[in-house]
Amino acid sequence: MTTAHGALLPDTAPRQQGALVELRRAGKSYGNVRALYGVDLAVHPGRVTCVLGDNGAGKSTLIKIVSGLHQHTEGEFLVDGEPVRFSTPREALDKGIAAVYQDLATVPLMPVWRNFFLGSELTKGPWPVRRLDIARMKRTADEELRAMGIVLDDLEQPIGTLSGGQRQCVAIARAVHFGARVLILDEPTAALGVKQSGVVLKYIAAARDRGLGVIFITHNPHHAYMVGDHFSVLRLGTLELSADRSEVSPEELTNHMAGGTELAALKHELAQVRGVDVEELPEAEDLTAPATAPDAPAASPTPPTAAPASPEGTP
């Protein structure tokens, strides 16, 4: 179903079950650098939580905490309501938290099915003469990809010959097959064109519809709004907006991402520079409006819920 906002289908009303993953006032310092602080985030089954933010906002730090690469230094991190502190990504995986990174960690010259099972190959026969069960791996990879709606002509083709979008989709299907309950997608559409991005967004929606909790990291508010149920915008290490879909319009989300006040300040600074006619510069709202909006959404009447500024000051 496509909504009036052109979004890829919340097919039902939001399904608020117990959080799979929750951060409460969580933060992380790297020595003297306070990269993240006071962050509240909840990931529910069957919902897409979008984490947006500019460069250096703290997105990577946040997903590194959730995926077990780093440990939080402030606040709480809970999985299924229990406080956790992962030492390795393996521990996160054991709890069903899987991260799909931009580089995808695939072997380009190996066939699609082989990459699907990379590191977890199926074998057959008695020990010590166990052999790879190639037929079962091909069949299973094909079934899993089809279950996600991904149809590839030939699973024998090297994964390096697939488009970036298709490789992302294979990585998502792989994580689902190996038992992910929480899927962390690190800027999966960053290097993709419009059409390929659409394909990836479709599979994000498919993962959500299979009941996974999805954390979708992106710079792109339009992509976020296509599939997101909740939006958390980070700025300088803390939450600048935390709003459900019903509480924020696409324009408001874009404005939060672009930093309307910062653009106004920039305009003021440019006014000091000789040769720049500030009167000819667009207003901040013009700069933050969607440049191309095939899904040209209407503004929501409901204002966004801005997260309160952290009482702990600046990082």
Ligand SMILES: Nc1ncnc2c1ncn2[C@@H]1O[C@H](COP(=O)(O)OP(=O)(O)OP(=O)(O)O)[C@@H](O)[C@H]1O
């Ligand atoms: N290992 C580290 N040591 C010291 N500072 C770090 C480290 N990793 C990140 N930082 C700092 O923490 C802040 C947040 O960085 P982070 O990489 O989480 O942001 P980001 O939103 O992912 O940015 P980008 O989109 O550019 O990847 C930045 O100021 C960064 O310089």
